[in-house]
Amino acid sequence: MRHLSAESATSSGGLPPPEMSSTSKPKIFISYRTASGRGESEYFEKQFSERGIEVLRIGNRVDCPHPRGTVDEWEWFSTKLNAVIFGVPYLLVIASEGAESSQWIAWEVLSSFATGRCLFICWISGEDPRRWITPLPRLAYRFIPGPSAFLIDARKFVSAEPVFRIAFPKLKAKILSAIPVCLCLFIGALVFDISQQTFHAVGFPADLIWARTLAALVGAFTVVLSFPRRAVLAYKVQRARLPSTQLVYEGQTGSGIVLVVALITAILVVAAVASFHVAPTREHIGTTGLVYLFMYTSFMKSYKVFVGYPLARINGRALTNGAYQTAQEIDAARKAD
Numbered sequence: 001m002r003h004l005s006a007e008s009a010t011s012s013g014g015l016p017p018p019e020m021s022s023t024s025k026p027k028i029f030i031s032y033r034t035a036s037g038r039g040e041s042e043y044f045e046k047q048f049s050e051r052g053i054e055v056l057r058i059g060n061r062v063d064c065p066h067p068r069g070t071v072d073e074w075e076w077f078s079t080k081l082n083a084v085i086f087g088v089p090y091l092l093v094i095a096s097e098g099a100e101s102s103q104w105i106a107w108e109v110l111s112s113f114a115t116g117r118c119l120f121i122c123w124i125s126g127e128d129p130r131r132w133i134t135p136l137p138r139l140a141y142r143f144i145p146g147p148s149a150f151l152i153d154a155r156k157f158v159s160a161e162p163v164f165r166i167a168f169p170k171l172k173a174k175i176l177s178a179i180p181v182c183l184c185l186f187i188g189a190l191v192f193d194i195s196q197q198t199f200h201a202v203g204f205p206a207d208l209i210w211a212r213t214l215a216a217l218v219g220a221f222t223v224v225l226s227f228p229r230r231a232v233l234a235y236k237v238q239r240a241r242l243p244s245t246q247l248v249y250e251g252q253t254g255s256g257i258v259l260v261v262a263l264i265t266a267i268l269v270v271a272a273v274a275s276f277h278v279a280p281t282r283e284h285i286g287t288t289g290l291v292y293l294f295m296y297t298s299f300m301k302s303y304k305v306f307v308g309y310p311l312a313r314i315n316g317r318a319l320t321n322g323a324y325q326t327a328q329e330i331d332a333a334r335k336a337d
Contacts, residue, residue, distance in 0.1 A: 026168065028090040029056040031108040036096035040124055040158055044092060047160040051168070056088060067334070073327075077104065085111040090167050091147070092120045095129035106323040109133060110316055116147035118167050118231045121248070124154050134248050135318035136311065141249040144311045145257060148231045149248035162245040169234040177233040184226050192219030205274030214270045221263040224256065261303055265296045 028048055032041045045055045066072035081104075085091070091112040099105055112119060121129050134141070134149055141149075152162050165173065195215035205211045228236070232250050235242065269292045278284050 025052055025054045026090070027054045027056060027088045028092055028163075028167075029085055029088045029108065029112070030092050030094070031105050032057075032094035033096050033099045033102050033105065036098060037094035037124065040094050040096075040122065040154075043158060044094075044122075044160055044163075048163075051164065053168075056084070077107070081107050081111045082114075085116075087115050088112065089115065089117040090120070090163075091116055091118070092122060092163065093129070093133065095121055095123045095126065095133070097126040099126060099129065100132040101322045101326045104323070106132075106320040110319055113144075113146040113312075117229075119147040119149040120152060120163050120166075121149065122152045122154050122158070124158060130248055132319065132322060136315050138249045140311055140315075142252050143257070143307055144252065144315065145254040145308075146251045148229050148251045150231075150235065151246045151248050153244045153246075157244075159244075162242050165238050165242060166231050166234050166245070169238070173234050173237055176237040177230070180228060180233055180236070184223055184228070187226065188219045188223035191222045192216055195219065205271075206277065207274060207280060209280045210270060210274040214267065214274065217263055217267045217270060221260070221267065224259045224263060227256075229253070257303070257308070258300075261299050262296060265292060265299050269295060 030041050030044055032038065041057065045057060048055050064073050064076055066076055085108060091109065093099075093105060093109060109119065119133075121133055123129050130151060150162070150166060152159075169177070192215050195218045196212060199205060199211040199215060205214060229250060232247065235245070235247055269288060273284075273288055278288070
């Protein structure tokens with residue numbers, strides 16, 4: 001039977017979410033295959049605990065109403081895992097031999113997508129874990145909310161240093177990370193200036209206020225698209241000291257998707273209003289705002305229906321395919337006996 005616990009919380013007879021610490025210590029969940037990753041898990045747990053990081057891991061026994069090794073048990077634990085991992089910002093997966101067929105690791109990874117910031121894949125043995133942990137193309141993860149994923153090649157040497165440097169960077173790395181941020185803002189300002197001059201040269205939008213508004217929206221859109229996540233910044237400024245670590249995909253935040261859709265909608269609305277030569281009066285701006293809210297709601301629903309949900313379902317099915325097949329095989333063998 002699968003066991004689930006947290007260092008600061010006990011869970012016998014149920015699966016409550018981890019208790020919030022009064023000291024607001026950072027949390028990390030360690031996912032591993034008991035048969036081949038226990039030693040590495042204990043090493044990471046010791047290293048994190050020494051740095052004051054709260055470790056959530058598999059541990060205490062939890063009663064399940066379904067027979068052991070059945071598909072029903074697998075599905076029952078799968079839903080409960082969401083409540084435990086929800087809100088935990090960091091997930092460390094120890095990818096060892098046979099981990100792709102584990103009944104639980106895939107769901108632990110999938111449960112981290114809602115609120116996770118970083119997914120660390122520690123490859124200690126077996127096949128390349130990127131094949132089953134990140135089944136979609138790298139670009140696809142820019143369109144669904146999820147953590148940034150990093151691969152740590154630990155087949156020769158296991159170290160917690162990459163996790164510390166990326167998830168909990170030192171002051172020097174934070175200062176260096178400010179340079180790309182300033183560069184991104186500078187590019188946004190440059191795009192705004194170039195767009196404003198371009199609109200003036202082509203004579204569209206004819207009204208100066210709409211031209212400036214459209215140029216500002218284009219500049220903001222550029223900043224949002226190019227703005228890197230904090231963990232990715234920490235990785236890039238320390239890449240020379242992380243030879244065993246690779247960025248698998250940058251991922252996307254839920255707020256980032258909302259901003260992108262909101263800016264695209266605003267650009268289209270302003271361009272349409274300017275093309276009809278509508279004066280930017282108070283009455284017209286109010287009507288334009290109502291049109292914008294209607295279009296934003298429509299675009300957001302369309303994104304969820306045609307992009308977000310389909311990609312999330314494909315990712316979830318591909319990620320849990322091996323685990324589900326294992327549960328079916330165990331269930332079939334049990335019924336045969």
